[in-house]
């Protein structure tokens with residue numbers, strides 16, 4: 391018998407990056423008193439991982455819940471950055487509806503379209519939340535029109551078009567259905583969720599079935615599977631079947647069952663259809679698998695996640711400094727870690743290559759890959775990576791490449807440079823309109839290839855006044871060659887410690903990435919040459935000590951402070967014949983072939 395669980399609502403919050411999802415969850419938690427008395431209130435509390443806090447963005451989707459008017463609202467906070475779109479896709483299976491947040495000034499952005507499209511494809515009920523209505527520059531009527539246009543563009547059903555709109559300021563903690571009515575809480579939003587999002591349907595008397603949509607890990611209990619119970623009931627310590635589409639089921643035993651209560655996970659003896667739960671005890675559990683009643687092993691279908699568009703080689707570190715700083719350095723370590731990653735990072739792929747020292751890792755964008763690199767580095771891994779490359783395809787003999795929709799917001803005086811630079815990268819302008827207040831929005835279709843290394847250049851060109859957003863937009867015919875990085879590298883001539891004397895000579899030729907007193911090795915990149923070719927420089931050279939005066943004269947040299955590139959900037963900087971070396975303590979750039987004679991030989995060989 392199908393029942394409605396009127397005591398529950400299951401929703402996900404989806405939006406473009408930074409439109410305020412995690413801040414809104416904060417307010418729901420605070421106002422529904424999910425905090426104990428005296429417990430310190432943390433801003434963006436759901437962004438609990440170090441990298442999320444450091445970068446101010448959500449990377450992984452996470453569950454929480456609040457209680458309002460005797461209804462438990464299970465909430466999934468999702469990331470808005472396009473590179474983590476796979477996180478949104480995989481959690482939609484857990485919920486019956488979504489809150490689509492749109493910034494009252496920025497309006498509809500590329501990722502708004504992506505996440506709404508995914509929600510519509512899986513028939514979710516939608517509530518639109520126009521957030522940040524406290525912003526002075528808000529343009530609510532236009533933004534409403536943009537949202538309406540978007541729904542129509544995406545071929546929504548009449549029912550979907552009939553969405554409620556809630557106005558909110560997540561930062562100030564209020565929501566209202568009518569902007570002329572003042573509000574001091576988010577309760578109007580919670581009530582709208584209860585009224586408009588259907589209660590989960592499920593038959594708790596039929597055999598148990600639950601799709602795993604998310605995985606977590608905890609040192610005490612190991613792997614934790616998270617999902618929504620589709621039908622039936624489950625009790626602690628129950629034996630169930632673990633099923634996968636087109637594979638044999640295996641018998642496993644669940645140990646603990648947890649439900650989400652505010653910021654905590656609370657153990658429970660029993661859960662039923664409609665509940666979102668976490669279970670421990672199954673070490674081999676993966677996203678996309680189904681837990682079933684042992685008598686009825688029926689796997690549920692798991693959504694096809696969009697394919698990766700960019701790839702990079704991960705190599706065992708073979709620099710002269712290899713093994714000095716990392717805990718995990720062997721090819722076995724690297725292999726095990728990468729294949730473990732793809733079990734939870736559903737839109738990432740790892741492939742073996744013809745060398746056991748090298749793995750091909752593919753993801754949804756540079757950030758998707760660089761977050762993995764940074765995470766592994768912090769775990770104690772040491773390895774090196776190649777320049778990111780887009781993934782080409784051939785269809786009917788025609789070379790195809792991934793394309794992006796690029797949105798650029800710039801003050802009027804930078805339109806010229808924005809058009810020139812995107813043009814060089816084979817961008818084609820599709821639209822331009824004035825946002826008012828002196829800024830212009832330009833929309834381009836551009837090869838993904840053209841965007842590698844573009845962000846840094848764009849920020850310099852617009853003196854930090856430009857905003858760019860892009861999102862994958864399918865494959866198209868190859869657009870022709872794009873000119874490479876116009877500058878060469880300054881390369882250390884020999885292994886040693888840099889001296890002010892040696893660097894002083896080098897700094898006249900370009901810009902330096904290292905200071906004096908740093909250990910370098912032959913073939914390591916220490917700077918950027920102002921000219922197109924590479925330059926060897928003896929940056930460890932000491933001044934000959936011929937007399938006492940000269941011996942002390944190194945101190946008198948004034949070096950320009952070196953440019954410190956971030957990991958992402960390095961990935962964009964390196965050329966095809968270069969690598970980034972990653973260790974827990976350092977990130978260095980190097981030539982693939984370190985020895986200068988061997989490198990010269992390789993270059994002179996016909997390709």
Ligand SMILES: Nc1nc2c(ncn2[C@@H]2O[C@H](COP(=O)(O)OP(=O)(O)OP(=O)(O)O)[C@@H](O)[C@H]2O)c(=O)[nH]1
Nearest residue numbers: 407408409410411412413447448470522559560561
């Ligand atoms: N003025 C204003 N700022 C807001 C509001 N809501 C959020 N912000 C700010 O917007 C920024 C981004 O907020 P987040 O809550 O991290 O946004 P998000 O949608 O979770 O971002 P991602 O998860 O990375 O996609 C923060 O600086 C917030 O303080 C609002 O209602 N008004």
Ligand SMILES: [Mg+2]
Nearest residue numbers: 411412447448
């Ligand atoms: Mg967030």
